[in-house]
Amino acid sequence: MSSLAAEFERALDPAAIFTGAGMAADPWQAGVLRSSHPRQLLLCSRQSGKSTTVASLAVHSALYDPGLVLLFAPAQRQSTELFKKVSAFYRALPDVPTPVAVTETKMELPNGSRIIALPGSEATTRGYSAPRLILVDEASRTEEALYGALRPMLATTSTQLDQGRMLCLSTPWGKRGWFYEQWAHGGDRWQRTKITAHDCPRISAEWLAEERKLVGDFIFRQEYLCEFVDTEEQLFPTELIERAVRPAGGPLWQ
Template identity: 65%
Template structure:
């Protein structure tokens, strides 16, 4: 295939970024990568490939719509890991723009794109604006204030917002968006959906970590935390709007 033909295929079919980097995407990965949705929630099991998928999205954005791509996670170690995936995908691709500047948390390309990894604190990210894509890893553990601080970054670009995570109880903006939000494209991937995870290994893992942890980490269920005294369903059932004001 000629350089021009390969480049055109990559531009029109983003999933080919993974293929050109030497990885065959699972059907759900191909669907996510080729989606034109601007708001995406990825509720995925451990080791399902969600980080590689998001890294490939970031690379495609940087290649074909140059601009700022932000990678955010609750801690710097986590955002660094996602950045490492981005660097691995980019390095494996032939015929890409030259890297003009690189550090442990930043990649700048000759076409003007910047990919920057940040720890997820409101103060850290407020200096950035005009992002083409924002990717939040471990999104269920990112607090509501950070979510509110991120959204204006996309106001002028109409850029893409991608949140990937395993569940972390029935709380927080990710849970609310998944259960009740409008305008989101939702993708759910359990460990049973991943062909690279052995069924016997999963059975042993369930015995080792217990049912509660397994349901959250591998079946991607929003389960109540083990510190809760009352189940969320009981609390919600006790709530009502049919209460008269004490002052009326």
């Protein structure tokens, strides 16, 4: 395939960017990349390839939908690690333009696109507006205030013809926080993708059986089966609490 044909294919099919980088996308990864849904939640096992998936999406967006791409994680170290995957993906692609500027946390392309890695703090979002793509890694462990600060950033790119996108990826961290609330109660505003370790062809059943013995059932269910389990220190189960809560507006007792 000629370089021009490969470039055209990558522009039309985000999943083809895996092929261009010398990798093969799992079916679920290709589905996430090809989705046009503006809001996605990825509930994925450890080592399932979720960070690689969104790293490739960041590169595709920067190349073919020029604008601002923001990477968030609970700490700067974690968002910088995601940025390293983005940079590695970009370098693996043939015939892409040389970046105008590259640092440990930022890349700027000749078409004006910028990819910036930031810590997941509400304060770090100030000063950025109208991003084309927001990626939140380890979303279950980011602050509640961050989610509240990110939503308005998409206000000026929320029309059908000019829609900024937001993808939040994580393993569970108990039945708490905004990621859990949006997964469990966020309605159809989100497209949800759940990938357990059993869905990943690179993780063997034998390894998982051994890992379950080593880490215990509680951690295994959370990290590899993607279950929102109650924290061990909870006095009452979350399900019992949610059943006890009545919608506001009516009498507490009849």
